Amino acid sequence: MRGGYVNTIEDLRSGHFKNSYGVEGMLITGSPDQKRIIDVSEEMKEYVFENVKNAYYKYNGMSGDNQAEEEAYHGRLNEYYKTLDRNDRVAACRTLGRLEQKLASAVSDSIKEKLPGWSAGQQIPKDILDEIFADEKITSMVTGDIREVLGDTGGTQEAEGDEDRREDQILIGQENAPEEDSEKRSGKVAFNQGKRARQLASAKTSAQVQMVVSLLKKDLSDCEYGVANDMCDENEVAKVRAMLLKAMQRMGEVSNVKESEAQKGGDSFLINMLM
Secondary structure, three states, X not given: OOOOOOOOHHHHHHOOOEOOOOOEOOOOOOOHHHHOOOOOOHHHHHHHHHHHHHHHHHHOOOOOOOHHHHHHHHHHHHHHHHOOOHHHHHHHHHHHHHHHHHHHHHHHHHHHHHOOOOOOOOOOOXXXXXXXXXXXXXXXXXXXXXXXXXXXXXXXXXXXXXXXXXXXOOOOOHXXXXXXXXXXXXXXXXXXXXXXXXXXXXXXXXXXXXHHHHHHHHHHHHHHHHHHOOOOOHHHHHHHHHHHHHHHHHHHHHOOOOHHHHHOOOOHHHHHHHO
16 A cells, blocks of 8 residues: 555635655646646656666566565655645656656567567566666656656657557556555556445444555555556546545544444455455
């Protein structure tokens, strides 16, 4: 699960909503200004570059399954966003996400030139990776002007092209991973609203509701990232936020219910968590 911050009811009602890392200002408003490309620090561009390298050297172009690594990566990105002006945070997230996608796509293309028929997950000789990651065509994406590297067209045209190539990029490889509740398929993210609604409705104790809240936090983080990188629209984020508010209200309704009393209603919660 990404992050650990849980918004309070006051956060939700006041509009001072924070993402799962406690960063305010990450809500997409639908304004084209949110999709702009902005200057980001050289340190963070290099950090993204190293993460892409890790995906190829360690996981052969896949995202890997090390949750601690993923948490550390996104945690540092979000600490960086906190240092920026509130109005630049979503744009910075989009800029670094687009850089990650472009790097991964270029690396995959270079691998296929040297290893025809290669696909993400297949073994890559280290000497080939050493050559590719030392190539100026790749390194210049990190050292060059970010607007020139990413085209600075507002993101629509290039993002559409990127979506068609997601199987070669580190954020994908989902066809080989367990199905997740905020579904990621073919470069898209979608909130499984029906499943969460069933889980929340069947939760009878505070502990059970908290389990659903934890899942919703991950859904929110996934959908926020998806919106910032053209993998879904803000409607998905709004759906998760609305259900989080319901979950907080549900917490108050069940706060005095004992575990023994909840068991009298059968195992519907456990069933819904497993389905």
